[in-house]
Every structure is written in C-alpha cells, then in structure tokens.
Amino acid sequence: MASAGFAEIKDKRDLEEGGVFAPRFDATGLIVCMTVEASTNEPLMLAYMNAESLRLTLETRIAHYWSRSRNALWRKGDTSGQTQRVVDIRVDCDQDAILLRVEAGGDGGACHTGRKSCFYRAVDLATGALKFIDR
Amino acid sequence: MASAGFAEIKDKRDLEEGGVFAPRFDATGLIVCMTVEASTNEPLMLAYMNAESLRLTLETRIAHYWSRSRNALWRKGDTSGQTQRVVDIRVDCDQDAILLRVEAGGDGGACHTGRKSCFYRAVDLATGALKFIDR
Numbered sequence: 001m002a003s004a005g006f007a008e009i010k011d012k013r014d015l016e017e018g019g020v021f022a023p024r025f026d027a028t029g030l031i032v033c034m035t036v037e038a039s040t041n042e043p044l045m046l047a048y049m050n051a052e053s054l055r056l057t058l059e060t061r062i063a064h065y066w067s068r069s070r071n072a073l074w075r076k077g078d079t080s081g082q083t084q085r086v087v088d089i090r091v092d093c094d095q096d097a098i099l100l101r102v103e104a105g106g107d108g109g110a111c112h113t114g115r116k117s118c119f120y121r122a123v124d125l126a127t128g129a130l131k132f133i134d135r
Numbered sequence: 136m137a138s139a140g141f142a143e144i145k146d147k148r149d150l151e152e153g154g155v156f157a158p159r160f161d162a163t164g165l166i167v168c169m170t171v172e173a174s175t176n177e178p179l180m181l182a183y184m185n186a187e188s189l190r191l192t193l194e195t196r197i198a199h200y201w202s203r204s205r206n207a208l209w210r211k212g213d214t215s216g217q218t219q220r221v222v223d224i225r226v227d228c229d230q231d232a233i234l235l236r237v238e239a240g241g242d243g244g245a246c247h248t249g250r251k252s253c254f255y256r257a258v259d260l261a262t263g264a265l266k267f268i269d270r
Contacts, residue, residue: 016248017248018265019256019264019265019266019267020264020265021258021263021264021265032167032181034169034178034181036176036178040176041171041175041176041177041178042176043169043171043176043178043234045227046167046169046227046232046234058258058260058263061260086260088257089257089258089260090254090255090256090257090258090268091254091256091257091258091265092180092181092253092254093246093247093248093250093253093255097181097253099178099181099254111228112228113151113152113228115228118227118228118232119225119226119227119234120225120228121154121225121226122223122224122225122226123156123193123224123225123226125193125196125221125224128156128193129154129155129156130153130154130155130156130226131154132154133225
C-alpha cells in the first residue's frame with residue numbers, strides 16, 4: 001500500500017538497491033518501526049507509523065508514531081516527556097520496516113512503565129518463564 | 136490472539152509486570168521480531184514469527200521465522216547458510232513484540248542481499264533520498 005507523499009516502487013531490484021525512499025505501508029496503512037538508542041544501538045521499543053507520522057518524523061526530526069491502541073497520531077514524549085530526537089532513519093531491504101536511531105530526551109526512558117527500554121524481560125530458555133533483566 | 140503452547144494473559148499489570156511469557160500474536164497468528172547481533176546490539180533484520188517458529192526458536196536456540204511472502208516456516212540459514220544462534224530472547228512490555236539477540240553463523244550476514252544487516256540505507260534528512268551506509 002502506497003501513501004500520499006511517498007514514492008511507490010514495485011520492481012524488486014529498484015526497491016532493494018535503489019536510492020528512492022518508497023516505504024511500503026501494510027493494508028492498514030502502517031509500517032513497523034524499531035527504535036534504538038543511536039549511541040549504543042540499545043533496542044528501546046517497537047512501534048508503528050502511518051504515512052503522516054513518518055512524514056512528521058522526517059520533517060521535525062522528532063519521533064512520531066501511530067498508536068494502534070488509541071488509534072491516534074502519537075508524538076513521542078507529549079504526555080510522558082520521553083521525547084526522541086532522530087539521529088538517523090533507515091529502511092530495510094524491501095522497505096517494509098523502519099529503523100529509527102534516536103537520542104532520548106526527558107528521563108532517557110522509552111517505555112511507559114518508566115524503564116529505559118520496553119524489552120526489560122528475557123525468556124529463561126530452561127524454564128520458559130520471564131526474568132527481569134538487571135541493568 | 137493466543138496460540139497453542141503459550142499462556143494467554145489479559146490483565147495489563149500481569150502482562151507487563153509478571154513473570155509469565157504470554158506472547159500476543161496478531162489476528163493472522165504472527166508476532167513481530169526484531170533481531171540484533173548480541174555482542175554489539177547492531178540491528179540485523181525485522182521479521183515475523185508464528186507460534187510454531189517461536190516454539191522451535193526456544194527449543195532449538197536457532198532462529199526460526201514465518202515467511203509472509205512464502206507463507207512458510209523459515210529456519211534462518213537453511214538456504215542461505217546465514218544461521219542465527221539465539222543468545223537471548225526478550226519480550227516487550229505488552230508482549231506483542233520479540234527481541235532476538237543472536238550470534239550470526241555462516242558469512243555473518245542476515246540479509247538476503249548478502250549484507251550483514253537489512254538496514255543498509257538511511258534516509259537523507261535534507262533530500263528524502265536513500266543513501267547507502269558505508270560500513
């Protein structure tokens with residue numbers, strides 16, 4: 001699904017080896033985005049963007065997402081203070097995933113639970129239970 | 136959507152602060168997975184898992200995904216040699232995203248284009264065009 005303001009590319013080689021940014025939104029108009037801390041590559045969160053949030057992210061260099069639970073545009077930090085300044089925006093080979101490399105503002109956290117990263121639990125491979133990661 | 140073999144948790148607090156792994160698959164039975172190199176946190180790829188691929192990943196400690204394009208279980212490396220040994224599996228706050236931290240086998244690459252990472256292009260914030268990242 002293409003969206004207003006972004007190019008659409010169907011040729012696989014152009015999509016993968018070309019220089020035109022042509023993000024591929026899914027049937028619901030969203031593209032998945034993994035967000036990491038630019039200086040360390042620490043994974044912070046995984047969220048979704050629609051065309052408007054991606055456009056606003058590019059224009060303002062402040063991370064904007066689309067909240068699937070609230071069904072609303074979500075400028076990260078508006079309520080939490082956890083702003084994210086964009087250092088770099090990357091796209092994957094077939095242009096259906098975004099990688100956002102950011103500098104975290106506010107308290108440095110990205111997770112609504114107050115933690116720095118949303119990925120604060122690991123699966124214990126022996127038991128299958130979750131264990132909290134000490135940081 | 137819950138899937139056979141995994142717990143289902145509806146209470147938000149239990150989901151976010153509990154020790155039970157209860158991955159939330161979407162309406163098509165998939166959960167999104169970001170995969171990074173364990174030693175450096177370098178983002179490698181973004182893919183999807185169904186319950187079977189997640190279960191096999193946990194059991195074998197070799198990354199298994201679900202290929203949406205081929206509609207098939209995909210043990211990473213079977214055709215490419217680009218195997219991924221699982222160091223760590225994490226889940227996000229609301230348990231609808233997986234973070235896989237891996238050691239890459241084969242040539243060390245994760246991308247079918249032959250590159251190490253699928254995220255080999257960045258959006259030029261001034262022009263909106265893609266630029267290839269020198270590594």
